[in-house]
Amino acid sequence: MDDRYGLARRVTLPGPLRLDGGGTLGPIDIAYETYGELAADGGNAILICHALTGDQHVASAHPRTGKPGWWTRLVGPGKPIDPARHFVICSNVLGSCMGSTGPASIDPSTGQPWGMRFPVITIRDMVRAQALLLDHLGVGRLMAVVGGSMGGMQALSWPATFPERVAAAVVIASTARHSAQNIAFHEVGRQAIMADPNWQGGEYHRGDPPSAGLAVARMAAHITYLSEAGLTEKFGRKLQARANQPEGAKGFGFDADFQVESYLRHQGLSFVDRFDANSYLYITRALDYFDLAEEHGGLLANAFRATAARFCLVSFDTDWLYPTADSRTIVHALNAAGRAVSFVELSSPYGHDAFLLDSPELNRVVDGFLRGGR
Amino acid sequence: MDDRYGLARRVTLPGPLRLDGGGTLGPIDIAYETYGELAADGGNAILICHALTGDQHVASAHPRTGKPGWWTRLVGPGKPIDPARHFVICSNVLGSCMGSTGPASIDPSTGQPWGMRFPVITIRDMVRAQALLLDHLGVGRLMAVVGGSMGGMQALSWPATFPERVAAAVVIASTARHSAQNIAFHEVGRQAIMADPNWQGGEYHRGDPPSAGLAVARMAAHITYLSEAGLTEKFGRKLQARANQPEGAKGFGFDADFQVESYLRHQGLSFVDRFDANSYLYITRALDYFDLAEEHGGLLANAFRATAARFCLVSFDTDWLYPTADSRTIVHALNAAGRAVSFVELSSPYGHDAFLLDSPELNRVVDGFLRGGR
Numbered sequence A, B: 001m002d003d004r005y006g007l008a009r010r011v012t013l014p015g016p017l018r019l020d021g022g023g024t025l026g027p028i029d030i031a032y033e034t035y036g037e038l039a040a041d042g043g044n045a046i047l048i049c050h051a052l053t054g055d056q057h058v059a060s061a062h063p064r065t066g067k068p069g070w071w072t073r074l075v076g077p078g079k080p081i082d083p084a085r086h087f088v089i090c091s092n093v094l095g096s097c098m099g100s101t102g103p104a105s106i107d108p109s110t111g112q113p114w115g116m117r118f119p120v121i122t123i124r125d126m127v128r129a130q131a132l133l134l135d136h137l138g139v140g141r142l143m144a145v146v147g148g149s150m151g152g153m154q155a156l157s158w159p160a161t162f163p164e165r166v167a168a169a170v171v172i173a174s175t176a177r178h179s180a181q182n183i184a185f186h187e188v189g190r191q192a193i194m195a196d197p198n199w200q201g202g203e204y205h206r207g208d209p210p211s212a213g214l215a216v217a218r219m220a221a222h223i224t225y226l227s228e229a230g231l232t233e234k235f236g237r238k239l240q241a242r243a244n245q246p247e248g249a250k251g252f253g254f255d256a257d258f259q260v261e262s263y264l265r266h267q268g269l270s271f272v273d274r275f276d277a278n279s280y281l282y283i284t285r286a287l288d289y290f291d292l293a294e295e296h297g298g299l300l301a302n303a304f305r306a307t308a309a310r311f312c313l314v315s316f317d318t319d320w321l322y323p324t325a326d327s328r329t330i331v332h333a334l335n336a337a338g339r340a341v342s343f344v345e346l347s348s349p350y351g352h353d354a355f356l357l358d359s360p361e362l363n364r365v366v367d368g369f370l371r372g373g374r
Helices: A123-137 A150-161 A180-195 A197-202 A211-225 A228-234 A259-272 A277-289 A300-304 A324-336 A351-356 A360-372 B123-137 B150-161 B180-195 B197-202 B211-225 B228-234 B259-272 B277-289 B300-304 B324-336 B351-356 B360-372
Strands: A009-013 A028-035 A045-049 A087-091 A144-148 A168-172 A310-316 A341-346 B009-013 B028-035 B045-049 B087-091 B144-148 B168-172 B310-316 B341-346
Touching: A009 A123, A028 A123, A045 A123, A045 A150, A087 A123, A123 A150, A123 A277, A144 A150, A150 A168, A150 A277, A150 A300, A168 A360, A180 A197, A180 A211, A180 A277, A180 B180, A180 B211, A180 B228, A180 B259, A197 A211, A197 A277, A211 A259, A211 A277, A211 A351, A211 B180, A228 A259, A228 B180, A259 B180, A300 A324, A310 A324, A310 A351, A310 A360, A324 A341, A341 A360, B009 B123, B028 B123, B045 B123, B045 B150, B087 B123, B123 B150, B123 B277, B144 B150, B150 B168, B150 B277, B150 B300, B168 B360, B180 B197, B180 B211, B180 B277, B197 B211, B197 B277, B211 B259, B211 B277, B211 B351, B228 B259, B300 B324, B310 B324, B310 B351, B310 B360, B324 B341, B341 B360
Parallel strands: A045 A087, A045 A144, A144 A168, A168 A310, A310 A341, B045 B087, B045 B144, B144 B168, B168 B310, B310 B341
Antiparallel strands: A009 A028, A028 A087, B009 B028, B028 B087
């Protein structure tokens, strides 16, 4: 295969992978992309970690949809992370449905999809699976691990789990633990999926998937990715234009009347074409379980004592999913552990989603941080 | 019937009620409660307006559940609104399901429940129905109209719709218009209900109601009633105690593992026993359509030019559903219209729900404002 075009690749790793929940898993498939070449000294490897519903196509078009990579604003020629200088790796997380082993994969012991018999996994389990992939690729140590949102949790978990294998971590719009409100929103989504009769206890591979429930789950989650101000700016109370109706007139019915309703419905419907409902259950569970302090005796600073990695934290002022206070908590713990850390809160009207959008400041911060380690 | 015990009462009003959406409705049933006696001069009548899922049992036990009235903290002997001094009226809003005409009522033209053939109604339609009830009760003018949340919208709409019939309005934790984010959350709830196969296009009176969808809708809405800090204080990341499991250990499954999950599920399940899914669709629609400025030429101040009523606005600092900024917008418009207005932001950790909870400051504010008019 040709690295330059980032063609879809997948490796089967024998494992077994020991899981936080108890059991083991293996062999496991990991779907991944790489861009650029590993330097002779191995010192230019950067691992990019994706968010809840993301995939490995960080900097190249998705093979099925043709859409450009999801973080080409940050990763690509002339960007802070540049395949001309870096060996970039991005893998689909364990539990997902974009080629890596997850609940939709075949359980070798039954020949049937795992469904809800798939073991519950954690962010740390995802990181352990990534480490197996790095072993396979011959990458001993990462120049940096970089991620936003759930990707940021992996970027935090990496130096905590493999202190010697990471020189730097970039953690964007993320948190060291899910709050009660974060858990509550995910629980609404899970209940929406499990309330859909098509879900069938997760055995829907025999029939239609629980698309209606998954769409509702996505709609609820999507609201948390946007800021109130951003929604107001983009939609306000603007009404849909419709046939046989004066412009700006209410429909006095239950069709999507406001533009924000139509937008949300579209977000829900387009999501179900690309994502597996059981994967959504498992990955939201992993997010809700994430509490880096708890994994280290209840003190977050303890997570960072064994590593010598440098850290870069970025938050966005209108992000109410993982607000700036969550990043500050991490910065305080890093300081307490004596780690080098730079932290910046960026201004954006776009809420949590800002980390995926055009942000020259974000690019400058990441570029400066990555170059600073040289 | 005996007023002292606030027994459930209902009146059938001939109508026809002309609706904002076009058509007319009538005859209509209005279920209501009264407490106290109307003074000889008619000057002591106070109308209390309830919120989305509320009812007319504001100060007396619910006849079916036996639960105390929903606002006994503010209404009752020795309280700011006191049946010993005031004639207190509270009616179930048009479109609801606690005795007033709504989508679960029988459409006289078919002999079947209205279902989704019920006309879409507005906050102003609810207010017009309340005015018909006041006519029936012989109340010409209100000493005050008082409400929180959706009740506050009615309290705002009253002087705008019937400028001569209101001397004072108390508007608590409310807004003059639903924001894009408010609409978005309601749309998630409506989609959850309509995605439930039991909904059957609203014709579920022939079978089981769409309880699973309605429960998800309630769960999503309930998160918006609480503050992030309140959720953290009450639940944080505390786990459920369960049999056969060490205390504080994760279940690594999809049962309610965190206490906040169990709490939310309970909120959803207990709601479906007491509320009609179609009513939920219609009332959330009325809320989303609410934009008092739009009804008055696009300028909110215009809504208040014809009345001489005094206004009292109260917001809570952790309310992110209808934040303090929404109350400030109303206060600015009232000032522009030359109306007398007092405004206070109260501090509470409990978010939007604070208006229903114990708040000595709220009681002092309402008591002082109501006495000030004398």
